Amino acid sequence: QQQVKQSPQSLIVQKGGISIINCAYENTAFDYFPWYQQFPGKGPALLIAIRPDVSEKKEGRFTISFNKSAKQFSLHIMDSQPGDSATYFCAANYGGATNKLIFGTGTLLAVQP
Amino acid sequence: DVKVTQSSRYLVKRTGEKVFLECVQDMDHENMFWYRQDPGLGLRLIYFSYDVKMKEKGDIPEGYSVSREKKERFSLILESASTNQTSMYLCASSEEFDNEQFFGPGTRLTVL
Numbered sequence: 146q147q148q149v150k151q152s153p154q155s156l157i158v159q160k161g162g163i164s165i166i167n168c169a170y171e172n173t174a175f176d177y178f179p180w181y182q183q184f185p186g187k188g189p190a191l192l193i194a195i196r197p198d199v200s201e202k203k204e205g206r207f208t209i210s211f212n213k214s215a216k217q218f219s220l221h222i223m224d225s226q227p228g229d230s231a232t233y234f235c236a237a238n239y240g241g242a243t244n245k246l247i248f249g250t251g252t253l254l255a256v257q258p
Numbered sequence: 259d260v261k262v263t264q265s266s267r268y269l270v271k272r273t274g275e276k277v278f279l280e281c282v283q284d285m286d287h288e289n290m291f292w293y294r295q296d297p298g299l300g301l302r303l304i305y306f307s308y309d310v311k312m313k314e315k316g317d318i319p320e321g322y323s324v325s326r327e328k329k330e331r332f333s334l335i336l337e338s339a340s341t342n343q344t345s346m347y348l349c350a351s352s353e354e355f356d357n358e359q360f361f362g363p364g365t366r367l368t369v370l
Contacts (some may be wrong), residue, residue: 177357188364190361244352250299250300251298251300
């Protein structure tokens with residue numbers, strides 16, 4: 146119940162294409178679902194996040210789609226660019242003062258020019 | 259900008275050595291976290307602290323301990339390093355009721 150399952154493990158997309166990464170969870174107490182982006186040699190950084198009261202959130206080329214009944218959420222990167230090549234982690238959190246995050250296993254995205 | 263710094267980018271230690279990894283944040287955050295990152299396993303929480311001198315075990319605390327004597331500093335201690343502790347170690351911090359965690363650049367530890 147504490148896991149967040151992420152797929153695929155790696156993804157190759159052509160420049161201009163759509164990158165899609167999926168995550169699934171079991172614990173219905175989770176109330177915050179962020180995506181983190183990590184470039185080589187750097188720590189992860191928050192990219193975009195969603196709460197379960199909305200089904201979609203868009204920030205520029207990045208969109209989170211959230212399906213509460215299926216307990217799934219996904220990251221869509223539109224018009225993927227070589228600069229988007231990075232590792233992406235989904236995560237979940239059930240709030241409280243400590244704000245622990247449970248991370249997925251990560252997806253290595255390579256956008257080919 | 260929030261800044262989380264880690265004392266070393268790369269560290270090589272011998273089996274059985276005591277290892278200290280230091281993390282400092284400059285934004286007066288209440289929460290601090292230590293993760294290890296391994297290929298195919300993602301980020302796994304080792305320990306976290308929600309206040310000075312307070313700590314709680316994460317998902318994989320075995321073989322590790324932590325210390326938080328000052329609000330801005332959170333140390334991870336490997337009492338007797340083993341080869342299976344070779345990994346990337348990431349420190350993060352967050353405000354008390356804010357979900358966003360800010361990460362340091364990581365320390366790649368190799369235990370020989």
